[in-house]
Amino acid sequence: MKIVIVGTNHAGIACANTLLKQYNEHEVVLLDRNTNLSYLGCGTALVVGRQVQGFDGLFYERKETLEEKGARISLETTVTHVDFEQKIVYAKDINGNELEESYDKLVLATGSKPIAPNLPGNDLDGIHYLKLYQEGKAVDVDLDRDDVQNVAVIGAGYIGVEIAEAAKRRGKNVRLFDAADTSLSNYYDKNFATKMDSVLQENGIETHFEELATGYEGDENGRVRKVTTTKGEYEADLVVNAIGFIPNNDLGKDHLELFGNGAYLVDLHQQTSDPDVYAIGDCATLYSNASQQTEYIALASNAVRSGLVAGHNLGGTAIKSRGVQGSNGISIFGYNMVSTGLSVKAAERRGLEVEYTDYSDLQRPAFMEENDEVQIRIVYEKESRRIIGAQMASMHDMSMGIHMFSLAIDRQETIDELALLDLFFLPHFNQPYNYITLAALTADK
Numbered sequence: 216m217k218i219v220i221v222g223t224n225h226a227g228i229a230c231a232n233t234l235l236k237q238y239n240e241h242e243v244v245l246l247d248r249n250t251n252l253s254y255l256g257c258g259t260a261l262v263v264g265r266q267v268q269g270f271d272g273l274f275y276e277r278k279e280t281l282e283e284k285g286a287r288i289s290l291e292t293t294v295t296h297v298d299f300e301q302k303i304v305y306a307k308d309i310n311g312n313e314l315e316e317s318y319d320k321l322v323l324a325t326g327s328k329p330i331a332p333n334l335p336g337n338d339l340d341g342i343h344y345l346k347l348y349q350e351g352k353a354v355d356v357d358l359d360r361d362d363v364q365n366v367a368v369i370g371a372g373y374i375g376v377e378i379a380e381a382a383k384r385r386g387k388n389v390r391l392f393d394a395a396d397t398s399l400s401n402y403y404d405k406n407f408a409t410k411m412d413s414v415l416q417e418n419g420i421e422t423h424f425e426e427l428a429t430g431y432e433g434d435e436n437g438r439v440r441k442v443t444t445t446k447g448e449y450e451a452d453l454v455v456n457a458i459g460f461i462p463n464n465d466l467g468k469d470h471l472e473l474f475g476n477g478a479y480l481v482d483l484h485q486q487t488s489d490p491d492v493y494a495i496g497d498c499a500t501l502y503s504n505a506s507q508q509t510e511y512i513a514l515a516s517n518a519v520r521s522g523l524v525a526g527h528n529l530g531g532t533a534i535k536s537r538g539v540q541g542s543n544g545i546s547i548f549g550y551n552m553v554s555t556g557l558s559v560k561a562a563e564r565r566g567l568e569v570e571y572t573d574y575s576d577l578q579r580p581a582f583m584e585e586n587d588e589v590q591i592r593i594v595y596e597k598e599s600r601r602i603i604g605a606q607m608a609s610m611h612d613m614s615m616g617i618h619m620f621s622l623a624i625d626r627q628e629t630i631d632e633l634a635l636l637d638l639f640f641l642p643h644f645n646q647p648y649n650y651i652t653l654a655a656l657t658a659d660k
């Protein structure tokens with residue numbers, strides 16, 4: 216069978232490697248318009264902020280390695296359209312040559328695009344997005360300019376907060392704008408998000424919430440120098456737009472069934488409404504075990520898993536995705552936040568009736584040095600008491616704890632079951648009555 220995969224980032228690579236390793240009887244063809252593959256965007260801010268040296272380490276797969284495993288792979292090759300009836304992919308390479316690839320099965324792994332607000336002045340130099348390696352590199356280079364002192368970041372989600380920290384670490388004046396009333400509002404309830412807001416402010420980042428950019432103004436050389444907003448105007452020599460992703464559905468939007476935001480609607484095998492077409496990663500939907508419905512959650516972790524599932528199904532082993540919790544995390548100036556499932560706010564937006572339990576305590580017994588407070592919130596359905604979300608925050612690295620909540624949601628555990636769960640105790644790590652147990656024990660009955 217001939218399998219053509221469009222998109223060779225995290226989802227496409229995971230699918231290809233599964234096929235090449237475990238089902239090598241198939242012909243695997245990979246096409247991507249970019250010059251590179253496997254770029255870990257999560258490292259962009261670390262390089263820009265000089266916490267990590269150089270971009271080279273952010274690539275984990277090479278074209279040659281995939282070729283050695285038997286794949287045929289063309290980079291700098293843009294798929295222009297697909298004839299879904301004849302099962303042919305049409306593409307154009309960097310030299311303008313037109314190519315055709317027939318397929319038995321097609322995998323769309325075309326990812327997502329940053330949302331581009333159509334504001335006056337948005338074509339000025341110095342206005343950036345932060346999706347690709349090339350874009351991360353451009354921000355990095357731009358920050359070296361002496362005439363870049365004021366940085367405006369539009370969107371205080373994960374990308375915005377991370378790049379704001381990085382620009383501050385490079386000594387710039389940083390202003391961070393968001394339409395919501397806190398940072399990270401898509402992931403955390405207000406009592407958590409405001410902690411991150413304080414961390415940002417204490418480290419010199421000027422936060423502007425409930426404030427939307429309305430335009431950009433430039434100098435005589437066409438370089439951005441100012442951002443105007445619903446509340447004022449500010450000097451800005453560099454702008455990063457980070458107000459979220461939309462699925463890249465360009466190739467299949469007129470043929471395949473779509474989710475509300477345009478993502479390809481897939482089943483638990485990653486199959487679209489066309490049985491010969493699979494969709495994986497940021498261009499596709501997924502099933503949330505927290506909301507128990509189809510959702511769109513753009514994360515590398517989801518992209519990789521959906522690629523694995525598609526690979527096995529295409530290879531001949533029918534497996535189902537077990538759904539996701541959308542677990543995520545962030546670490547800013549040493550302050551760590553992790554969450555999984557739904558916050559109270561996100562649950563209520565979906566019409567779910569929920570309760571929550573909050574607890575704060577030291578990570579380790581008070582007699583231990585190097586101790587930090589940990590804040591936890593567990594969200595559960597009012598009626599069934601099923602756990603549907605958790606948030607944790609601390610200067611301490613407590614991030615691994617969130618995986619347990621991910622499993623709890625996956626397995627539909629209740630808050631009462633969690634209260635009696637065996638959790639080990641050692642002073643080096645935690646307390647005998649630790650905050651997870653106590654949060655569960657103190658949940659309203």
Ligand SMILES: Cc1cc2nc3c(=O)[nH]c(=O)nc-3n(C[C@H](O)[C@H](O)[C@H](O)COP(=O)(O)OP(=O)(O)OC[C@H]3O[C@@H](n4cnc5c(N)ncnc54)[C@H](O)[C@@H]3O)c2cc1C
Nearest residue numbers: 222224225226247248256257294326327496497514515516
């Ligand atoms: C700055 C940044 C930081 C991030 N940090 C994290 C993190 O810490 N944790 C996390 O889980 N997620 C993180 N993410 C999100 C994560 O990067 C995405 O969820 C992930 O890249 C999705 O992978 P994908 O393979 O589905 O799509 P993409 O990475 O979007 O890749 C799609 C590929 O398809 C190719 N393509 C598209 N259209 C065509 C076409 N017509 N022809 C040929 N090729 C085409 C593109 O060139 C691209 O290579 C971050 C994202 C960014 C931008």
Ligand SMILES: NC(=O)c1ccc[n+]([C@@H]2O[C@H](COP(=O)([O-])OP(=O)(O)OC[C@H]3O[C@@H](n4cnc5c(N)ncnc54)[C@H](O)[C@@H]3O)[C@@H](O)[C@H]2O)c1
Nearest residue numbers: 370371372373374375393394395457458459460513543544
């Ligand atoms: N640490 C991580 O796991 C990590 C890091 C980076 C990116 N990602 C993922 O990549 C994707 C894209 O990240 P992102 O930061 O662009 O999206 P995001 O959803 O995390 O944040 C977007 C932010 O923009 C705000 N916003 C929306 N419209 C606005 C407007 N017009 N003006 C001002 N603010 C506006 C929203 O309130 C939100 O806070 C997300 O799915 C994210 O989870 C994850």
